[in-house]
Amino acid sequence: MLYSNGLRRSFGALHSHSLYASASTRRALHYDGRNRLSNFWTPTQVKNRSQSGDEDGHDLLMRAGFLRQAHSGIFHLLPLGLRVQNKIECLIDKHMLMLGASKVSLSSLSSEELWQRSGRLEGRGSEFFRLQDRKEAKYLLSPTHEEEITTIVANAVHSYKDLPLRLYQVTRKYRDEARPRQGLLRGREFLMKDLYTFDVTDEQARQTYEAVRNAYAAFLDELKLPYLVANADSGNMGGKLSHEYHFASDKGEDIVIGCNSCDYSINEELYVGCRLARDGERSMEAQMYYAVSKDRKKLLQVLYPRDLDLNSYAIKALFPDVDPSVEDALSTWVDAAQAHDSCGTRVLLADSRVVGVSRAHDSPSAVPIEVKDGLCPIQISTEILEPKLEGRQVLLTKAQKGDPCPNCANGHLSLQKAVEIGHTFHLGTRYSEPLDLQVLDANNKQATVSMGCHGIGISRLIGAAAALLADKKGLNWPLAIAPFGTMLVSTSGVSLDDVHAMYDVLSDAGVDAAIDDRERPMGWKLNDADLVGYPFIVVLGKAWAEKRAVELQCRRLGVKEQVGGQELVGKMAEYSMRL
Known part of the structure; x- marks a missing residue:
């Protein structure tokens, strides 16, 4: 951060006119407490002329020397990348401390036996990196640590007086992604912050959940980047209450649906649309979808509007027994009925907007089952499934821009691609129950602990x-996590003493600055600074020699102006409020 009242050094030293040291001295590694690029490895690369098209964020991270790829989905962080990572960790530490959380560091090796006890091992084998030791004990590289932390707490905490408890870590995680892509956005090894919370009652755990949500908002606000918060599916983690935190980005794999009139915001995975019938509304041609129940006894036949995408979440909400993994549902259903010499049950589900919905309800036999020879080889009984949830008629298709909001009377929906960077889960007893985490409550009775887990990728x-934030010139870091907040660049006519004195003034004011003292032309240094994406560039050149003024550059804000040395810190503090 910048503090304009933090000046403690005199500007008198800025008037020295001694020239740079000799070339041999400049090449030697020298440490005097100042950040200087001659001592800091920044292996940036010039864009290859054969490259066509714009570079994305990952391309720029590679070319600007933040990271290098080791293997598919696995990356090495270089010094610039590590400085960004460390700054994010420091911000996280600050906000976790304000929550009263204690930091731990758990092993990356986790016992398969614990995952079997929690029920999370079955059906997910392909996601894990698995290994055995010389005694054939089975382990996996942890993609997450709920089982391990629950076991630790179960062995150490036995009374309600020891709760609430909040434990967090920053550690590497592993997931054997089938198709690693987009660099750090979907890798096989990744760094995460995990917070695990433990409370005596579910009510207290929900209060903790809200406190964590507030801490996440404060952390993201400090980055000064636009973000979205959406209701989300808890998935394999367990529980029914969760929220995702996203950066809006065309590179994102999630779609966040929001309303222009109310605070409705939800991940597309959870969206179920609803609409009241409108006078004069045009019916739409139908298309067909088949699915089969888990016991293979029922065929779900869905009629929904042509040219729209089916909402699988709505289908599952209406017909929870559906097995979406079966590709040829119709043949599977027919084969099961023939094997048991039984009548096949068809469940007919029709979107209210399609042609012939009333006919389907009044005469369901008029809706054929589309088999190859035109005749279904088994007898069929038909059940009608109304597309209603909680008394409201729902749509069977995914949201589209401009659709009515299901939460308010006047709003319309917008859809935004986004990258998930955080997730909060209220777990309840999902892990504490199978792993025997209980405490004696105030009434001296055993109570199963209520948990939460909360991650930031x-x-x-x-x-x-x-x-x-990247543009055609390079990266553009938020000030809070930039590898250096300010880069000092000077022409050969400016003395090293002047550069050092300017650095000291900035440093004393709380500015995270560095000096580019490498043996490179001025133009090369400025282009390199743009590529790396430092929020501020301060140039000591001709104006410095003439009137003790610097050129202050901030590409993200479109700033390029001369500023007197005495006013520099104040001017940067003013701009920093927007970075």
């Missing part, structure tokens, strides 16, 4: 922030 945040 640090690697993903780096990749998403890089992509969000």
Whole structure:
């Protein structure tokens, strides 16, 4: 941060006119407490002329020397990248401390036996990196640590007086992604912050959940980047209450649906649209979708508007027994009925907007089952499934821009691609129950602890922030996590003493500055600074020699102006409020 009242050094030293030291001295590594690029490895690369098209955030991270790829989905962080990562960790530490959380560091190796006890091992084998030791004990590289932290707490905490408890870590995680892509946004090794919370009652756990949500908002506000918060699916983590935190980005794999009139915001995975019938509304031609129940006894036949995408989440909400993994649902259903010499049950579900909905309800036999020879080889009984949830008629298709909001009377929906960078989950007893985490409550009775888990993808945040602000010249880091907040660049006519004195003034004011003292032409240094994406560039050149003024550059704000040395810190503090 910048503090304009933090000046403690005199500007008198800025009037020295001694020239740079000899070339041999400049090449030697020298440490005097100042950040200087001659001592800091920044292996930036010039764009290859054969490259066509614009570079994305990942391309720029590679070319600007923040990281290098080791293997598919696995990356090495270089000094610039590590400085960004460390700054994010420091911000996280600050906000976790304000929550009263204690920091731990758990092993990357996790026991398969614990995952079997929690029920999360089955059906997910392909996602794990698995290994055995010389005694054939089975382990996996942890993609997350709920089982391990729950076991630790179960062995150490036995009374309600020891709760609430909040533990967090920043650690590497592993997931054997089938198709790693977009650099840090979907890798096989990644850095995450995990916070695990433990409370005596569900009510207290929900209060903790809201406190964590506030802490996440404060953390993201400090980055000064636009973000979205959406209701989300808890998935394999468990529980029914969760929220995702996103940066809006065309590179994103999620779609966040929001309303222009109310605070409705939800991940597309959870969206179920609803609409009251309108006078004169035109019916739409139908298309067909088949699915089969898990016991293979029922065929779900869905009629929905042609040229629109089916909403699988709405289908599952209406017909929870559906098995979406079966590709040829019709043949599977027919084969099961023939094997048991039984009548096949068809469940007919029709979107209210399609042609012939009333006919389907009044005469369901008029809606054929589309088999190859035109005749279904088994007898069929038909059940009608109304597309209603909680008394409201729902749509069977995904949201489209401009659709009515299901939460308010006047709003319309917008759709935004986004990159998920955080997720909060209220877990309840999802892990504490199978792993025997109980405490004696105030009535001296055993109570199963209510938990929450809350993550921030640090690697993903780096990749998403890089992509969000990049332009044709290079990266553009938020001031809070930039590798250096300010880069000092000087022409050969400016003395090293002047540069050092300017650095000291900025440093004393709380500015995270560095000096580019490498043996390179001035134009090369400025282009390199643009590529790396320092928020501020301060140039000591001709104006410095003439009137003790510097050129202050801030590409993100479109600033390029001369500023007197005495006014520089104040001017930067003013601009920093927007960075």
